[in-house]
Amino acid sequence: MKESRSANNSSNKLRAAKQVRPVLDLGLLENSIGFALRMATLHATQRFHQVMRPLDLRPAQFSTLVLIGLNPGVRQRVLCETLRIEKANFVGILDILQRRRLAERRADPKDRRRHAIFLTKKGHALLRKASRTHAGLENTLRRRLRPGSVECLLESLAALG
Amino acid sequence: MKESRSANNSSNKLRAAKQVRPVLDLGLLENSIGFALRMATLHATQRFHQVMRPLDLRPAQFSTLVLIGLNPGVRQRVLCETLRIEKANFVGILDILQRRRLAERRADPKDRRRHAIFLTKKGHALLRKASRTHAGLENTLRRRLRPGSVECLLESLAALG
Numbered sequence: 001m002k003e004s005r006s007a008n009n010s011s012n013k014l015r016a017a018k019q020v021r022p023v024l025d026l027g028l029l030e031n032s033i034g035f036a037l038r039m040a041t042l043h044a045t046q047r048f049h050q051v052m053r054p055l056d057l058r059p060a061q062f063s064t065l066v067l068i069g070l071n072p073g074v075r076q077r078v079l080c081e082t083l084r085i086e087k088a089n090f091v092g093i094l095d096i097l098q099r100r101r102l103a104e105r106r107a108d109p110k111d112r113r114r115h116a117i118f119l120t121k122k123g124h125a126l127l128r129k130a131s132r133t134h135a136g137l138e139n140t141l142r143r144r145l146r147p148g149s150v151e152c153l154l155e156s157l158a159a160l161g
Numbered sequence: 162m163k164e165s166r167s168a169n170n171s172s173n174k175l176r177a178a179k180q181v182r183p184v185l186d187l188g189l190l191e192n193s194i195g196f197a198l199r200m201a202t203l204h205a206t207q208r209f210h211q212v213m214r215p216l217d218l219r220p221a222q223f224s225t226l227v228l229i230g231l232n233p234g235v236r237q238r239v240l241c242e243t244l245r246i247e248k249a250n251f252v253g254i255l256d257i258l259q260r261r262r263l264a265e266r267r268a269d270p271k272d273r274r275r276h277a278i279f280l281t282k283k284g285h286a287l288l289r290k291a292s293r294t295h296a297g298l299e300n301t302l303r304r305r306l307r308p309g310s311v312e313c314l315l316e317s318l319a320a321l322g
Binding site: 023024025026027028029031032033034035036037038039040041042043044045048059063066067069070071074078079082084131134135137138141142144145146149150152153154155156157158159160161 | 184185186187188189190192193194195196197198199200201202203204205206209220224227228230231232235239240243245292295296298299302303305306307310311313314315316317318319320321322
């Protein structure tokens with residue numbers, strides 16, 4: 001009983017802390033899609049870092065693992081385009097994944113000047129774990145939404161992206 | 162006539178370039194709220210940088226100007242909390258705005274240990290210009306959405322944020 005009261009107290013505190021925020025007049029930010037996108041992404045990314053800390057994966061690293069895992073032999077250029085990451089920044093991401101022996105570059109047998117990218121066994125194993133963690137995070141996000149609004153949200157974000 | 166055809170060609174090319182992207186199997190990223198948020202925010206932020214370049218304002222600087230303009234005498238801590246920016250990072254933003262003579266800190270007459278933040282005349286003038294640019298950008302984003310989905314999007318983003 002005491003425990004549940006203290007849980008209630010702490011959730012009340014959280015709610016109170018949340019209510020502290022909108023004391024400011026937000027003006028045009030109130031209905032700004034750009035501002036709302038940044039705030040929601042900031043929150044989702046913070047949560048991502050929290051849950052993925054044990055696996056030491058950042059969002060772009062995780063997305064890269066997913067894409068290589070599903071598209072073995074993919075080229076770097078295609079990964080950059082899909083994830084909309086500048087090539088200069090992407091090289092760093094891929095270097096980290098290679099150094100951690102999660103991914104590897106092999107010469108493309110059809111065109112030896114090109115490199116095809118694959119996951120290692122270790123990469124596949126980490127991806128499986130990370131995918132489960134990611135699914136949990138997605139469920140947490142979905143529970144914050146009104147029933148039925150996930151589709152509208154995903155459709156709108158795709159249209160904006 | 163020739164001009165319009167070349168304009169069509171280049172928009173066809175853009176469309177073709179867009180269609181190149183989803184050749185990869187996106188797997189769990191396809192319906193990931195987190196991934197969709199990051200992609201949409203990336204796009205919106207790139208557009209923000211493009212249109213605000215003449216005014217030399219980044220998203221967090223603009224949001225800060227908006228909040229100070231509407232809430233004169235606001236405290237730094239409240240700005241950080243509202244914008245969810247770490248105090249250490251926020252100090253840099255405020256320094257830039259002060260160096261550009263857009264904002265100023267004054268001792269709070271009620272509590273001299275605290276500082277109240279105000280916009281300068283130059284800050285108000287820049288905010289007016291930037292608000293018009295921001296409105297144009299928001300309209301561009303809204304035009305990408307299906308009619309009626311703005312409310313659902315803003316409500317969902319607020320629930321996630």
